[in-house]
Structure formats: C-alpha cells, structure tokens
Amino acid sequence: MTQYESLKELIMLDANEEAKFSEKQLKIIEAAIEIFSEKGFAATSTNEIAKKAGVAEGTIFRHYKTKKELLVSIVSPLMAKLLGPHFAKDFANEVFELKYETFEEFIRNLASNRYEFIKKHIAVVKILIQEISYHKELKEPYVRLFKEHVYEKFKNIILHFQKKGEIVDESPDTIMRLIITTIMGTLVSLFLVLPDNEWDTESELESTIQFLINGLSVK
Amino acid sequence: MTQYESLKELIMLDANEEAKFSEKQLKIIEAAIEIFSEKGFAATSTNEIAKKAGVAEGTIFRHYKTKKELLVSIVSPLMAKLLGPHFAKDFANEVFELKYETFEEFIRNLASNRYEFIKKHIAVVKILIQEISYHKELKEPYVRLFKEHVYEKFKNIILHFQKKGEIVDESPDTIMRLIITTIMGTLVSLFLVLPDNEWDTESELESTIQFLINGLSVK
Amino acid sequence: MTQYESLKELIMLDANEEAKFSEKQLKIIEAAIEIFSEKGFAATSTNEIAKKAGVAEGTIFRHYKTKKELLVSIVSPLMAKLLGPHFAKDFANEVFELKYETFEEFIRNLASNRYEFIKKHIAVVKILIQEISYHKELKEPYVRLFKEHVYEKFKNIILHFQKKGEIVDESPDTIMRLIITTIMGTLVSLFLVLPDNEWDTESELESTIQFLINGLSVK
Amino acid sequence: MTQYESLKELIMLDANEEAKFSEKQLKIIEAAIEIFSEKGFAATSTNEIAKKAGVAEGTIFRHYKTKKELLVSIVSPLMAKLLGPHFAKDFANEVFELKYETFEEFIRNLASNRYEFIKKHIAVVKILIQEISYHKELKEPYVRLFKEHVYEKFKNIILHFQKKGEIVDESPDTIMRLIITTIMGTLVSLFLVLPDNEWDTESELESTIQFLINGLSVK
DNA sequence: TATGAATGAGCGTTCATTCAT
DNA sequence: TATGAATGAACGCTCATTCAT
Numbered sequence: 001m002t003q004y005e006s007l008k009e010l011i012m013l014d015a016n017e018e019a020k021f022s023e024k025q026l027k028i029i030e031a032a033i034e035i036f037s038e039k040g041f042a043a044t045s046t047n048e049i050a051k052k053a054g055v056a057e058g059t060i061f062r063h064y065k066t067k068k069e070l071l072v073s074i075v076s077p078l079m080a081k082l083l084g085p086h087f088a089k090d091f092a093n094e095v096f097e098l099k100y101e102t103f104e105e106f107i108r109n110l111a112s113n114r115y116e117f118i119k120k121h122i123a124v125v126k127i128l129i130q131e132i133s134y135h136k137e138l139k140e141p142y143v144r145l146f147k148e149h150v151y152e153k154f155k156n157i158i159l160h161f162q163k164k165g166e167i168v169d170e171s172p173d174t175i176m177r178l179i180i181t182t183i184m185g186t187l188v189s190l191f192l193v194l195p196d197n198e199w200d201t202e203s204e205l206e207s208t209i210q211f212l213i214n215g216l217s218v219k
Numbered sequence: 220m221t222q223y224e225s226l227k228e229l230i231m232l233d234a235n236e237e238a239k240f241s242e243k244q245l246k247i248i249e250a251a252i253e254i255f256s257e258k259g260f261a262a263t264s265t266n267e268i269a270k271k272a273g274v275a276e277g278t279i280f281r282h283y284k285t286k287k288e289l290l291v292s293i294v295s296p297l298m299a300k301l302l303g304p305h306f307a308k309d310f311a312n313e314v315f316e317l318k319y320e321t322f323e324e325f326i327r328n329l330a331s332n333r334y335e336f337i338k339k340h341i342a343v344v345k346i347l348i349q350e351i352s353y354h355k356e357l358k359e360p361y362v363r364l365f366k367e368h369v370y371e372k373f374k375n376i377i378l379h380f381q382k383k384g385e386i387v388d389e390s391p392d393t394i395m396r397l398i399i400t401t402i403m404g405t406l407v408s409l410f411l412v413l414p415d416n417e418w419d420t421e422s423e424l425e426s427t428i429q430f431l432i433n434g435l436s437v438k
Numbered sequence: 439m440t441q442y443e444s445l446k447e448l449i450m451l452d453a454n455e456e457a458k459f460s461e462k463q464l465k466i467i468e469a470a471i472e473i474f475s476e477k478g479f480a481a482t483s484t485n486e487i488a489k490k491a492g493v494a495e496g497t498i499f500r501h502y503k504t505k506k507e508l509l510v511s512i513v514s515p516l517m518a519k520l521l522g523p524h525f526a527k528d529f530a531n532e533v534f535e536l537k538y539e540t541f542e543e544f545i546r547n548l549a550s551n552r553y554e555f556i557k558k559h560i561a562v563v564k565i566l567i568q569e570i571s572y573h574k575e576l577k578e579p580y581v582r583l584f585k586e587h588v589y590e591k592f593k594n595i596i597l598h599f600q601k602k603g604e605i606v607d608e609s610p611d612t613i614m615r616l617i618i619t620t621i622m623g624t625l626v627s628l629f630l631v632l633p634d635n636e637w638d639t640e641s642e643l644e645s646t647i648q649f650l651i652n653g654l655s656v657k
Numbered sequence: 658m659t660q661y662e663s664l665k666e667l668i669m670l671d672a673n674e675e676a677k678f679s680e681k682q683l684k685i686i687e688a689a690i691e692i693f694s695e696k697g698f699a700a701t702s703t704n705e706i707a708k709k710a711g712v713a714e715g716t717i718f719r720h721y722k723t724k725k726e727l728l729v730s731i732v733s734p735l736m737a738k739l740l741g742p743h744f745a746k747d748f749a750n751e752v753f754e755l756k757y758e759t760f761e762e763f764i765r766n767l768a769s770n771r772y773e774f775i776k777k778h779i780a781v782v783k784i785l786i787q788e789i790s791y792h793k794e795l796k797e798p799y800v801r802l803f804k805e806h807v808y809e810k811f812k813n814i815i816l817h818f819q820k821k822g823e824i825v826d827e828s829p830d831t832i833m834r835l836i837i838t839t840i841m842g843t844l845v846s847l848f849l850v851l852p853d854n855e856w857d858t859e860s861e862l863e864s865t866i867q868f869l870i871n872g873l874s875v876k
Numbered sequence: 877t878a879t880g881a882a883t884g885a886g887c888g889t890t891c892a893t894t895c896a897t
Numbered sequence: 898t899a900t901g902a903a904t905g906a907a908c909g910c911t912c913a914t915t916c917a918t
Contacts, residue, residue, distance in 0.1 A: 022902080040353050042261035046888060056904045061889060063902095130349065133411070134259055168433075174426050177408055182397075185404030189396055192352070207393050214387075215434025243878080265913060275879045280914060460881080478791050480699035484909060494883045499910060501881095568787065571849070572697055606871075612864050615846055620835075623842035627834055630790070645831045652825075653872025681899080703892060713900045718893060 025063050027053040032070055037123040041071055041131050071127070072137050078124045079142050081117060083150050103161040104213050111183050115205050122191045129188070167216045175216060182212050244282050246272040251289055256342040260290050260350050291356050297343045298361050300336060302369050322380040323432050330402050334424050341410045348407070386435045394435060401431050463501050465491040470508055475561040479509055479569050509565070510575050516562045517580050519555060521588050541599040542651050549621050553643050560629045567626070605654045613654060620650050682720050684710040689727055694780040698728050698788050728784070729794050735781045736799050738774060740807050760818040761870050768840050772862050779848045786845070824873045832873060839869050
C-alpha cells in the first residue's frame, strides 16, 4: 500500500504549490488506479471505484466530469515525469551533452532513474501502457512533448558519443530505439509481464545495462 | 485487406483437417479483429461487430457462446503459432540443439520467423498483447505451454552456445529474457508503438539482430 | 381508450403504405402519449413509460434512439395534420379561394375540421402545445411549413372576402391572428383548461363561430 | 433586465409590509424565472439556477425547502395579481357593476390592465401557463379564487350589460369564456407564440378590443 | 443456420437535497 | 446566513445475451 502513498505524491506534484486534494478525492484516485490497472479502464465501472473508495458514486463526478477525465488526471502527471529530469524543457542543449563523460554513465543514469520511478509507480505505468493507444488525449501530448523536447537532445547525446568513437556508427534513430526498447522492455518484463517470478530486479537491471553497452559499443 | 485473408488461414489452421467456417463466421472474426485491435475488447460492442460483419447480432452468439469466447477463439491459434515451429511439442531435444551451428544463426532464424509472422498478423498480436493480462483464459495456457515445452529447450540452446564460448556467461534466464525482450520490443515498437513512422523495417530488424549478437557475444 | 386507437391511426398514417408498427411499439407510443400529456415530457421517465407499456426499458431505445426522438415521432404527424386539409401543399391557389362561397362557410369549415381533429387527438395536442416552445425540432418545421404553404393561401382567402365586402377592412395579418386565436383558444379552453366542466362542446363551438363571424363582419 | 426589476417588485408585494428579501434571494428568483421560462421547470436544474444566480446550491434550499416551493413562490403572487384589481376580494358587488358605464369601457379596462401587466411580467406568465396544469399547488388555489371571488362578479357584469341590451343574449358562461379566451389568446399570441414578429402590440390590442366588442354587441 | 426483437442488468452521469463548516 | 462537498436515488441509455420465428 506504500506505493499508493507515493502515487498521491506524484499526482499532488501536478497541483504545485497547494496540495488541494480532499481525502475523498485521494481515495477515489487510489481506488481508480488499483482497479484500472487490474481490469483496464473500459472494464472498470465507476460504481466499483466508488465502492472501493468508500464514497458515493456521485462524488466521483463532483471531482471529475467524466470517467475519462479521471483516467487522464491519473496518467498525465506520470507522463510528464517519465520524460522528466533528463530532458527538461529549459535545459540548454550544449551543456547537456557535457553532463556525461562516458556513454556508460549516460545509460546507467537513464536506466536507473527510470527504474526507480517505474518501480514506485508501477500501477499507473501499467494503466498508461495499456490505455495510451486508445485515447488521443493521452497519446498526443506525450508524442508532441517527445518530438519537441526530448528527441533532439537525445539524438545529440548519441551523436556526441558516436563522434567520440564510443558507440557504433548506426543511425541515431535506430540506436535511440534500441536503447528505449531495451530499457522499457526490461522494466515492462520485470514488473508487468512476469511480476510473480522472483527476479533480483537490481541485478537484472545491471545485466541489462551491461548488455546495452556491450551491444552498442564498438569492439 | 490481405492481412485478413491470412488471418482466416491462421484461424482455420486451428480447426485442422476440415475448414468448417461459414462465410458469415469469417466475416464476424474479421470484423472482431479489426475493432478489438482498434478499441480494445471491453470497449467493443457485439452490436458494432455485427454491423461491421454484416450479420445479425444473434448470429455471433450462434457461433460463440459469449463475447469472450470470440476473443479467445481469435487469439488462441496465434499463441500456439507464436511459440510455434522452433519449440514444437514433439520435437526431440537433442536434435534441436544441433539444428543451429552458430548463435547468430539461431537468433537470426528466431527473429526473422517472428518478424514475418507478426507482420502478417499484427492486428491479432495487438489484441493479444493488450488483453492477455486481463484474461486468465488467455494467459494461463500460454504460460503453461511456455514453461512445459519452450523453456527447457530454449535454455538448452543457450547453455549449448555458452559451453561453446559463443555467448556471455550470464544466467540463462537473464539471457533468455534479453533475447525475447529485444526481439519482441523491437517488433512492438515497429508495428504498434510507431506504426506511422516510415521505418525500413527489414533493416531495423537487421540492426536489432546485430545489436543482440553483439550484446551477448564475448568480446 | 378509443382515443388511443385513433392515435395509432394518426401515427400510422405517417408511415404510409405499410403500417410497420409492432404491437410493442404501439404500446410504447400509447403509454408515452398518456404520460407525456399528464406530466410533461421532461418530468416523464423512460422507466415509467416502459412500465406502463409493459415492455422492458431497453425496448424503447430499440425503436427510438433517444427519448426526444420518441417525442418527435409522436408529435410530428399531428403537426402535419393540423396544417392539413385546407392548405395542402399541392393545392392550387386560384381554385382554393373559390371553394368557399361565403366567409361563414370558410370559418365554419375551418373550425369544425379542427374541432373534430383536436377532440380525437387531444392528448397529443396537449403535448404539442406544451413542448413546442422548448424543442427546436418541433417548432422549426412547423413554422416553416406555415410560412411556406399556409400563410399565403390563408391571406388570399381573407383578401378575397375583404374585396367582396364581407369582412372588415383590417390588416389581413391581424384578421388571421384573430381567427386562429379564437378557434384555437376556444378548443384549448374546452379541452385542456377546463376539461372537467361539463360544456356542451358542440354548442360552444357554434357560439364561437357566430362570435367570430359577428366580430369580423362589417355591420 | 428592467422586467426583472419589476418582478422583484411583484414578488416583494407578496411579502407585504416588510420586504425581507436578501440580495442573494432576489438573485435566485431572477435566475429561476429566466431559466424556468426558457427551459421549463422540470428541465431546469437547481445547479443551473445557482450558477446563474451566483450563489451556492445550498443557498437555494436555505430559502426554499424544495425546488417546487421556489416555483410556487415565483408564480403565486402573479396569480393573485392576474385576478387582481377588478375582482378584489373586499370589493362590494353592487358598487362594482356601476363602475363601468358601457361594455366597451369594461372590456377596454380589463384588456389594457392585463396587457400592461403581462407585458411587464411576461417571463413569469409563461412559467405559469406552462406549469399550471402539472402542479396542483398552482392550479387549485387559482381555480378556487376564480370560482369564489371572480366568477360571480364577472357574471354580474355580463348580466348587467345584457339587461341594458348592449351585448348578445348568449349564456353568460359562454360570453365570459369568449372574453377571456380572446384577451388571453391575443396576449399569448403576441408575447409567447410570436414574440419575434414585429407586431405593433398596442394597435393589435386595439383591434382585438374592437373585434371583441363587435363580436358580442347586438347589431 | 440466421435473424433481429426483446430483455433487464448495468452503465456513466445528473439530480434535488442534506449537512458540517 | 451561506457554503459547497457529499449523497444515493433516479436518470437516459447501452450492453451482452436469449429466443421465437
């Protein structure tokens, strides 16, 4: 249940300055996250959410005009965070590249940041992954944000390490895709596809990082 | 529309020997695949399927007791195929390992087989990925099949190439996970997450195979 | 209950040629008319209609997409009929005027036609009067039909009898308004405002016709 | 907006002596009148009224126990006024008849009084007309008041002018009905049915009075 | 085999009303 | 006095499923 504590924090960060969430509203969000991630958005009824949250069904609609608005309000702050620290909008490009001395340092930083975050917010991440392709409201801002703020910076880092001769001379787009696929794929495998298996997640992450560096470095 | 042609083949293979599917039933399957993959199982109504298929709503329930049965009947043959040729139940272990002379040959074969298959049946694959975690009926036989018939053989192959010194000395489970993650992650990326981008999918697949071999081989 | 028999006829005239109304649908219309006219459209619940009609609530929505569509389907054929026989669209203007030899004949015909009709369909007339100002779907075609097909012909009749010196030399618009107001007002009074009083409706109608002719004729 | 000014006056007269209406309460009444007359009582939500009035929803129920009580409090003072000055309860019969020297004077006075009043309070009149048949609370006192205080006096006036030979020898009930129907029908036509048409309402009223006198007077 | 009208449970949402503040 | 969060019954409507034809 401690993960829900942290989800409250996540969502409350969105309402910066004042945390203006009533207790009932937090109960609703908590219940919605739990059931959405278990059964999927479309298969979850507002009646079910209300019961689990211990509120009247009408109370949900006092806070969110529609069920979909509830979904968006849960998932949106997560999306911002996922594209978060490394690619902050106001971050200067030129400085950025210099931040990491080696490609390994970059990958290690990227992966472990995402690892901690996803581990904490695994239920919301599952909702995001499941629902993003069905709801334009979720997909469009995410895609735009990536294109406008993340893509160029990410590409520059790759070019930087290619110039330094640290990584293979593939198309940056392909390398970017392989990095994201490998890290995200691993996290999804560990937390969503095979959550019951008793993985030593930390050591799996380490292996994945090694694999990634090995796979992209010039021999 | 040619992909639906091939889907009919896929499903008809399940009803081996006699292909006892009426034209109406094929229309239903076709329509269901299209809408399920677009909107998700729970958000698709049988009325919608019936309309798109050009049949009466009752006709669906003449062929499938429930809506879920329709889903299972669409997705199940695909699952069998996905775990398919390489790991067929009646395939002798000892022979199997000998089939591939190098690790690269194994990976290349595994990846390109899955690539062709998924490309053909992308809509059903999407349904499978989206729905598998919500329906025990889909997940359990898949997991059992993997554990009972695929896991050991796959592990043996890995051990075989580790003994030969071709690949790194990691835990076979981890290596298996990295292989599956990388191949599936790539295919999902290319076909589902970024289907609009104009990837040269063949060359992306080649890069992925190179990356995988590079990442797992001893330097 | 015989009035509902005639309402079925009214509504079925709309679906000319084949009377394709199932028994259940007629029950729904019957129940809706009764409750709409008693409590008003907005205060009537579909659940209530279903119960009175002896059908499931879903059945209503199989025949009518929305509650409002049910209202429109009930009221629309009445509107056509109300502007009906005297002012049929395909009726030639020049012939029309000649139909009536005296103003009294015209008024008497107009009034008694409307009288019989409204008496038969009083419940639907009440619904029409109550709801027309709240629903554009009802008002607009009614107003257009009047302007395009009735107004000119009606005016010509008035001008005709003014030329003949039978009626006063007021503005035709005003005379038209007085005629409609007096006839409709009387019918509304007798059937809707004071339905419980034991009027001899036939003799009241006669008095009204006399009053109307008296009021408009030159002394 | 000036009409609402006058409505406040109207309603405040009901609370005679002390005008104990807070500003918020007046805002509520104002908003309720506007929306009730636009959409009808049943189709208006208290939430909507509260928003338009700029008060909290709870505030409405601090002043009125139910939504219906709000309706009654708006419409009731109007009803009293409508049966107003001519037929005041404490008015002596015998004096009354003498008040008017001619039938025309009576009609002219009756009509123009109602004309000014309805013009001022058209929105509330519309609510009254629309809702009176659905709510006993509105209908019953109105009917009783008419029967007990207005009917006899009105009848006496008619008999008085019949004896004088000024008007036709019809049943007084019928004549009363024709007078009320013609005046009310005209006012309803001008203000409610065809409010957009640019009538010269004053001259229409004059024509109506002439028509009424003409129609009822002996030739 | 196929239909499509009928069902009634359940859906997301709105409602008038209550009550702690 | 006024608020507005909370309520839960009721709303219009959709759903998967049934069944007589």
